[in-house]
Amino acid sequence: MKWMRGRYRKRRFLLSVICRFCFRLLQEPYTAASARPKTKLLMSLTIEKDGTKMIKDNIIPLPKEQWKGTVIPMRYTTEEYYDVDMQKVTDGYEIAIHRKKFDTPVTHFPEEYDFPDKLYQDHWEKAYAWGIVEEKDGRQEMIACIETCPEEWSNRLMITELWVHEKIRRQGVAHALMAVAKEQAVLEHRRAIILETQSCNVGAITFYQKEGFGPIGFDTCCYGNRDVERKEVRINMGYFPRRKQKVTREDIVIRREEPDEYHKTEEMILKAFWNKYHLGCNEHFLVHKLRQSDVYVPELSRVAVVGDEIVGAICYSRAWLKRAGDDTTERTEEYADHADDVGNCKERCGGSTPDQRECCGTEEEQVKEILTFGPLCVEPGWQGCGVGGLLLEETLALAKESGYEGVVILGEPDYYPRHGFLTCDHFGITTAEGKNFDAFMGIELVEGGFANFGGKFYESEIFEDLPEAENEEYTKKFDAPDRRRFPGQWD
Numbered sequence: 001m002k003w004m005r006g007r008y009r010k011r012r013f014l015l016s017v018i019c020r021f022c023f024r025l026l027q028e029p030y031t032a033a034s035a036r037p038k039t040k041l042l043m044s045l046t047i048e049k050d051g052t053k054m055i056k057d058n059i060i061p062l063p064k065e066q067w068k069g070t071v072i073p074m075r076y077t078t079e080e081y082y083d084v085d086m087q088k089v090t091d092g093y094e095i096a097i098h099r100k101k102f103d104t105p106v107t108h109f110p111e112e113y114d115f116p117d118k119l120y121q122d123h124w125e126k127a128y129a130w131g132i133v134e135e136k137d138g139r140q141e142m143i144a145c146i147e148t149c150p151e152e153w154s155n156r157l158m159i160t161e162l163w164v165h166e167k168i169r170r171q172g173v174a175h176a177l178m179a180v181a182k183e184q185a186v187l188e189h190r191r192a193i194i195l196e197t198q199s200c201n202v203g204a205i206t207f208y209q210k211e212g213f214g215p216i217g218f219d220t221c222c223y224g225n226r227d228v229e230r231k232e233v234r235i236n237m238g239y240f241p242r243r244k245q246k247v248t249r250e251d252i253v254i255r256r257e258e259p260d261e262y263h264k265t266e267e268m269i270l271k272a273f274w275n276k277y278h279l280g281c282n283e284h285f286l287v288h289k290l291r292q293s294d295v296y297v298p299e300l301s302r303v304a305v306v307g308d309e310i311v312g313a314i315c316y317s318r319a320w321l322k323r324a325g326d327d328t329t330e331r332t333e334e335y336a337d338h339a340d341d342v343g344n345c346k347e348r349c350g351g352s353t354p355d356q357r358e359c360c361g362t363e364e365e366q367v368k369e370i371l372t373f374g375p376l377c378v379e380p381g382w383q384g385c386g387v388g389g390l391l392l393e394e395t396l397a398l399a400k401e402s403g404y405e406g407v408v409i410l411g412e413p414d415y416y417p418r419h420g421f422l423t424c425d426h427f428g429i430t431t432a433e434g435k436n437f438d439a440f441m442g443i444e445l446v447e448g449g450f451a452n453f454g455g456k457f458y459e460s461e462i463f464e465d466l467p468e469a470e471n472e473e474y475t476k477k478f479d480a481p482d483r484r485r486f487p488g489q490w491d
Contacts, residue, residue, distance in 0.1 A: 050219050059130050062130060067131075070118060071118050075109040076201060083199070084218060108198075108201075131146065144427050147160045157282060173213070182241070183285045185482025189384060194238045195208070196235065196236050199234075200232050211239065214239075215236070220234075229258075240337070244382055245386055253304070266287055269375060275489070280484065285470070285471045287315055296317050301313075301315045310379070314376040315374065315408065319457065351461040360393075369404075373407065374411070406449045417441070424457070427444070431457055441459075
């Protein structure tokens with residue numbers, strides 16, 4: 001579970017700024033929408049004991065092709081504002097931000113701007129939106145939404161829109177929408193979530209603070225040259241997912257998995273992959289099936305443990321390279337039938353040493369037994385701490401000691417090259433279909449172990465034999481999160 005990080009730009013600030021932010025929490029909820037006639041919801045949002053889940057079940061993706069250009073009525077009334085005062089002092093500038101009261105309530109509405117809020121505006125090229133819709137006069141109408149867009153160069157996720165209709169406020173809808181953005185940030189390994197609000201939108205600032213956001217900057221002329229006078233200064237706020245510090249080998253225990261830990265390991269795997277590549281995931285089910293197969297290599301597979309918590313795992317299985325001969329030869333277990341538990345030749349050639357692993361076959365074909373692994377994963381709260389790298393380093397050394405000459409995987413092309421993996425075209429290896437691509441990588445554990453052989457890569461059919469119905473049934477053993485559509489999913 002390693003993802004691409006954007007390239008960071010370096011900026012220099014010429015001013016020395018002393019910021020004194022004096023935000024105080026208000027008790028009233030965020031209000032930022034105009035009233036509309038009550039209509040029937042697609043699903044009831046009445047809050048009962050399971051109200052939070054009912055809200056989550058109503059949040060759906062809002063596809064760009066259907067919702068692009070939808071106007072968001074960001075209307076709100078406020079009696080208070082945060083006054084922004086910036087004064088030049090000897091050693092720079094001093095900035096004070098204090099909450100104050102308006103003489104009379106102030107209302108802001110979309111019509112006063114030339115640039116009303118809309119979904120999927122052109123300048124947010126990679127935006128993605130979720131929301132709650134209702135049926136009205138035979139059509140769908142949006143009554144709540146959140147839109148996000150990645151800021152790739154800084155590896156931050158920006159919330160570009162967040163709105164809830166007043167008739168469904170105070171039911172946790174905004175909190176549920178924010179939870180979607182936070183989940184996306186974790187899945188994409190974003191270092192922060194950022195957004196903008198206005199100094200006069202005290203209700204919004206209060207909500208964001210309760211969600212863990214804090215001020216990270218401001219702009220006194222974002223909307224016009226009278227923003228300070230109008231008490232409508234742009235306030236930038238940020239949320240920083242909690243990250244644990246980098247771990248060393250002394251901080252964790254890396255060992256073989258115990259049978260009574262199988263469920264705990266699979267639960268960690270489910271959390272690591274949930275909603276990343278598909279709705280839900282099946283990697284936990286894959287590990288369950290791998291353990292029951294002849295291709296699984298438990299003597300090399302490992303879990304990473306901190307205290308009594310399993311925070312990472314890597315699962316090895318046998319795979320094969322085949323060169324020349326009939327390409328229609330059955331893959332996988334056919335070769336395992338005449339190899340012992342470390343892959344030495346038995347029935348066909350009577351071999352008994354690791355050096356003879358590649359002599360299985362006939363005069364027309366040669367087969368070399370190698371390794372693959374998958375999944376390699378880390379519990380979300382421990383991702384980015386170096387756990388995966390430690391698992392890789394230790395198990396690759398064990399594989400080399402066991403006589404294996406290399407490992408071929410399908411994995412994240414932005415992560416594994418940092419650990420010595422190269423695309424398989426460097427070794428003359430292709431997939432069974434004769435293809436190569438960035439995610440198809442390998443590493444030689446013995447110099448020339450791959451390059452002197454080449455061939456096509458075959459792994460167990462278990463990796464493809466994961467029926468959805470069986471996966472659904474097996475997943476019921478776990479307290480799985482909600483399935484949700486996110487950008488970047490394969491299907």
